[in-house]
Amino acid sequence: MDAPVIGFSKLSKKEKVNWLVDTYFNSDAAAQNLITRYWNEDAKLQELHDGFSENTITNYYLPFGLAPNFLIDDHLVTIPMAIEESSVVAAASKAAKFWLTRGGFKTSIKSTIKSGQVHIMYHGASSEMEAFYAFAKAYLLQSIESINASMKKRGGGLLDIELVNKTSALDGYYQLHATFETKDAMGANFINTTLEQLASSLREKASQFDGFSSDAPEVIMSILSNYVPQCLVNVSVSCKIDEIGTINGVSGANFARKFTRAVDIATVEPYRAVTHNKGIMNGIDAVVIATGNDFRAVEAGVHAYAARDGQYRSLTRARVENDIFTFEADFPLALGTVGGLTSLHPLSKLAMQILGNPSAQDLMKVTAVAGLAQNFAALHSLVTTGIQAGHMKMHLVNMLEQIGANDTEKAQLKKAFTDKTPSFSGLREALELMRDK
Template sequence: MLYFYLKPNITIKSKTYLYKKYSQNHFNMKNAIAGFSKLSKEEKINWIANEYFSNPNEAISTIKQYWNSDENLQKLHDEFIENTITNFYLPMGIAPNFLVNGKYHSIPMVIEESSVVAAASKSAKYWSTRGGFKATVLNSEKIGQVHFIYKGDSEKLEKFFSQIKNKFFIATESITKNMQKRGGGILDIELRNKTNELENYYQLHATFETKDSMGANFINSCLEQFAKTLKEESLLFDDFLEEEKNIEVIMSILSNYVPNCVVRAEVSCKVEELSDKNISNPKEFAEKIIQAIRIAEVEPFRAVTHNKGIMNGVDAVVLATGNDFRAVEAGVHVYASRNGKYTSLSHAKIENDIFTYWLEIPLALGTVGGLTSLHPMVKMALEILGKPSAHDLMKLVAVTGLAQNFAALRSLTTTGIQEGHMKMHINNILNQFKTTDEERKLIKKHFENNAISHSVVVEFIENLRK
């Protein structure tokens, strides 16, 4: 390991030169720097610009172009993560007309992909005249585990656990006190024997209710106290042999797989009510939707893309509300594989001439803590949603995923997905080629009645400019 102290009175250029000279002589490393986190923001930017760009001044200008003009707001953003140099913006849009459990909502969505917000909005409007969305939180348990190694008699361990189980609750009273006031806390703790999967491996498997908080810090604090109590109590247990007292805790951490923190979203109407100006044969339309979902239920290659469409809606709202979309994605895809094969998250059926379309999805979300009280746009998004509880937010996220999925399948089984997508994507192409306002008018007019593809639009622009 190389430790290289960068003195504060040495300029960034000198620091970089000295480090590069040292590293090239000893390790032949390029673009490496020690003590980067200790540099000022300006020094970090200068190093990045000089090290990676042929025009450093242009790079610095671009980086600073995305700073907030309000210094306090920029400082707030800088402190969200480490080694910040600038902000990376994503568009925030609104999908209106979501009728959910009898109440209208406008859904904020943060996403970079064309057509997603438009598709969700179109589905919301379509279903608002057919009874709207129904959403129900089926359960909201969250999970954490203490993973440990025990080299001894499993029956002794089970006896030990049954005798000290209540001590885990007592030892965490100071941590759980405030959560219990809000109706949450530790629900249960189990000892699980996993030695058939890994030699000497056991776990404390705990379930939690964290109410409006996502609860990661709360759960992890409880788990670390469980681990401490487990170790301390094992040394006092008379039935253990000396070697059995040596319980080795490997780690204590929450799980992002929450199969009992699930919300159901659905829409339904009479088959005949599915008709509109683009659906002349509603029964055929409903049957094609059901068949498309059945394909996603049995074919993993299709299921992945099918579920990705659901997550277009889910992730966009999760991001807008300051929640952890990586945790949600990881948990959702394991849930889609819970029966041993990756399959569709959504389902549809016709019974008694009623078309029903639904999904059940695990969502561990929070509306307090984290970025919810810090990020100005997150606070605004939650305000737009009516300051929802965690359960209400779960419902709104789930219906957005269902709406997005319905829009995608409607396009796929009727006109095809590219027609609508490319109409939305054309602005990206026009921006890429820096078209003028006059050129945009001519291009959009031409493609009102002509098929759109990237190459065709580019060819039209080139011909227009000749």
């Protein structure tokens, strides 16, 4: 077993790189050059990037692309997307083009409430815990006034707190459930600071309360929740059946029928629902990353919402009523436009400028549109030509790179596979024949 490295975080970045190359790459100069090649030549910009994380040795880049021509609530929008899969941006753009002449995307914000909890254990009578809460609530609210003041001026802040009895799920478990409005901020630091103060004040008041027959309540932890079922945006598209037209030889009526059945299948079948929703998140994550928001938090919250009734289901819905085709979804999206990377990362700032420096609610709408568009494009292919032909063609450039084709060979192979579905074996065989000649 190799000896552990002591004090790694205290090493300079160059020292960290040297240790890595010496330890894992036998001092290979190629590894060293690869790592340093991705350093930014602008020292101040590199210092900014290094500050985003810890123990950084280099930068890991993702392509930053654009999906134009989105008609959202009667306004044209170009959506920035940061993602490594080329077919995602292409699919979003295709969906934007399809709906551009069919009314576009419509959005509405249902709510923007976020929450957090102080998690508590108490093994006495529930009536004692309820009496304590009545005794302590006014003080708890008073204790966070200074923390709440700045957010309150912006129209947000702590909305309410309530004691929730969870003892039927876990013996002795209660929670102080707090709801918040954080306006354009992501709000994580504000929410967690507020919760920790509530926890501290709760402990203080518990020591003054004489009504406990058991040991005083124990605060286990206090933390925001990334489950945001009350922070919802609705997004939809709709048109008359006869406006759909013929799609890859499929009539509009048949397309709508097969499309709605595909969504129905994802609603009842978890195996399909997971892949169905993953496609939605291709679009949502790409916008969340481009704008410097927390895509892990969004992913966790969205997937929890998809299973809110006890079974994992499709996030989207489709129907045909009175010859009108409608496709829609409600997405839980807690996003911010100030604070965090949105205010620090130069490309996140650029993404915000492309979007017209939106409010948090407007960003929720755009992100939701990207998710619905992505799902529409995927189902559009699945119920007509199938997903693989278009998907593999979008990956053709990467495949040609991996088989070692030069620029001339790439051009010839692209032409040769114009009407074919490429595969690694097919491309290698064609390349070998080309070279033999």
